[in-house]
Amino acid sequence: MRLLHSLAKTRASFDDPDLVSQAGLVPVMGLAQRAGLADLVAEHVRPGGACGVNAAVKVPCLVAGMAAGADSIDDMGLLRHGAMISLFGGIRAPSTLGSHLRSCTWGNVAQLEKASREFLAELARQSPLLPGAETLAFIDVDSMQKRVYGHKKQGARFGHTKIQGKSLLVRGLNALAGVISTPLAAPVIGATRLRGGNAASARGAASLAAQVIGTAREAGCTGTIIVRLDSAYYNAAVTGAIRRGGARFSVTVPVNASVRAAIAAIPGDAWTPIRYPRAIWDDQLGAWISDAEVAETQYTAFASKKGQAVTARLIVRRVRDLNRQAEAGQDELFPVWRHHAVFTGSPFELVQAEEQHRDHAVVEQVFADVTSGPLAHMPSGVFAANAAWLSIAAMAHNLLRAAGALASLPFARARAATIRRDLIAVAARAARHGHSHLTLHLPDGWHREHEWLNLLHAACGPPAAAA
Numbered sequence: 001m002r003l004l005h006s007l008a009k010t011r012a013s014f015d016d017p018d019l020v021s022q023a024g025l026v027p028v029m030g031l032a033q034r035a036g037l038a039d040l041v042a043e044h045v046r047p048g049g050a051c052g053v054n055a056a057v058k059v060p061c062l063v064a065g066m067a068a069g070a071d072s073i074d075d076m077g078l079l080r081h082g083a084m085i086s087l088f089g090g091i092r093a094p095s096t097l098g099s100h101l102r103s104c105t106w107g108n109v110a111q112l113e114k115a116s117r118e119f120l121a122e123l124a125r126q127s128p129l130l131p132g133a134e135t136l137a138f139i140d141v142d143s144m145q146k147r148v149y150g151h152k153k154q155g156a157r158f159g160h161t162k163i164q165g166k167s168l169l170v171r172g173l174n175a176l177a178g179v180i181s182t183p184l185a186a187p188v189i190g191a192t193r194l195r196g197g198n199a200a201s202a203r204g205a206a207s208l209a210a211q212v213i214g215t216a217r218e219a220g221c222t223g224t225i226i227v228r229l230d231s232a233y234y235n236a237a238v239t240g241a242i243r244r245g246g247a248r249f250s251v252t253v254p255v256n257a258s259v260r261a262a263i264a265a266i267p268g269d270a271w272t273p274i275r276y277p278r279a280i281w282d283d284q285l286g287a288w289i290s291d292a293e294v295a296e297t298q299y300t301a302f303a304s305k306k307g308q309a310v311t312a313r314l315i316v317r318r319v320r321d322l323n324r325q326a327e328a329g330q331d332e333l334f335p336v337w338r339h340h341a342v343f344t345g346s347p348f349e350l351v352q353a354e355e356q357h358r359d360h361a362v363v364e365q366v367f368a369d370v371t372s373g374p375l376a377h378m379p380s381g382v383f384a385a386n387a388a389w390l391s392i393a394a395m396a397h398n399l400l401r402a403a404g405a406l407a408s409l410p411f412a413r414a415r416a417a418t419i420r421r422d423l424i425a426v427a428a429r430a431a432r433h434g435h436s437h438l439t440l441h442l443p444d445g446w447h448r449e450h451e452w453l454n455l456l457h458a459a460c461g462p463p464a465a466a467a
Helices: 025-034 037-044 055-067 074-079 094-102 106-126 205-218 236-244 257-264 350-371 383-407 416-424 449-460
Strands: 136-147 157-163 166-182 185-195 224-229 248-253 280-282 287-289 292-301 310-320 337-344 428-433 437-441
Touching: 025 037, 025 055, 025 106, 025 383, 025 416, 025 449, 037 055, 037 106, 055 074, 055 094, 055 383, 074 094, 094 383, 106 185, 106 205, 106 383, 136 157, 136 185, 136 205, 136 350, 166 205, 166 350, 166 383, 185 205, 185 350, 185 383, 205 224, 205 236, 224 350, 236 248, 236 310, 248 350, 257 292, 257 310, 257 337, 292 350, 310 350, 337 350, 350 383, 350 416, 383 416, 383 449, 416 449
Parallel strands: 136 224, 224 248
Antiparallel strands: 136 166, 157 166, 166 185, 248 337, 280 287, 292 310, 310 337, 428 437
16 A cells, blocks of 8 residues: 655645534434433532533533543543534533533532433443343452552552552552443443542442442343452452342352362362363363363352351362473472362353453453553543543443444454544544435445445434334
8 A cells, every 4th residue: 555646745734623622422312312421410410619510511422432442531632523513412511511520529429420321221222232131140249459650649649550460559549440341242341430549449349249230220231240359359349249239149269278178078089171272172081181170069158247247059170280290200299289269159050150260351341442442541631530530431432332232243352442432533524405414425345345335224224113
């Protein structure tokens, strides 16, 4: 590919008032309007002060900017170019939006969280966001240490995070999130909470898990719900909150003395080989030949806490600890195993329940999506403003997921960056005819034309007929 014109004869001029670079915001924000985003914000969110007015206008502006790729307050200027003022009303300057965020208190953040949860429930009614939720849904709770560099950022502290498998201390803010998914659907964010950088992982996890379970029910998850967590959340409060919410739990267990004793009591013939890296299927035996095996036993957790003891399944995966000195003639005398235990109330059979728990890593996909988008930065020095930014980022993420589900099946599971690139960042020319009709002229031969039109018709066309 090369230019067809001489470089010296190529000119550029930013002077066309009818062009927009983010035409995909038309169907995306049409979907947000159909799901009642502005009405929900007007109902629940009431920041104080002169800059806190018109939340029902400013919050959708922030959602639109994040959906288009803005990752800082200054980036909200992408909403103010060309024919955007002909397509949308209520566009605000970046400085106005930044002042609005800084006017939020912690109570306003809780109000935004409530609006976000109800917005997700309405998006699930407007789009096939969580297919299969009437049978089985998963909730994954985890936290992310978001590195920050400003020395004046409120709440920034040193906390633990893992980078390439190594635990490091990173100065930043800690975001706790609960995401909802099904075996057929990509995860959406059910609830978020911003905490100080040195917050313990489990702080506030019990109440957040209860909130996400309620949100999942509102979003159509009427079947079995399994809440998956890692060992940082293994405590009686979190497990009790999950059970009171009518959900099942599946939590990694630290291998302590009582767990070791339970593992040692498992009979040798109870272990079942599973599909794992380096596993080989044997057609004659009809089984996997693997260096990983699973077994289960009954276990009572939190027995030392009065009235909080829980008896459930302890599923153990053991992985062969390979001898690194075997080539030097130091053969092993007996096999050595590394054990990984899961305490669960899952109703599924052993191998399936263990495999489902390993899929808890899907929450990292969500963190990667938001980190490559609106959470590339924590944009303000004010803690409550960053907490509000996190809540709005969850709204934008869920909106993109719903838009992708309406566009096509591949886009229903695509990364948020892919949806922004193929469906939102599309140049168009706006042409008016008559008093209320407007036509967007998009590039001829656009490689996602059919998906874009699917989204437009679903978001801006007549409401779907009731079943």
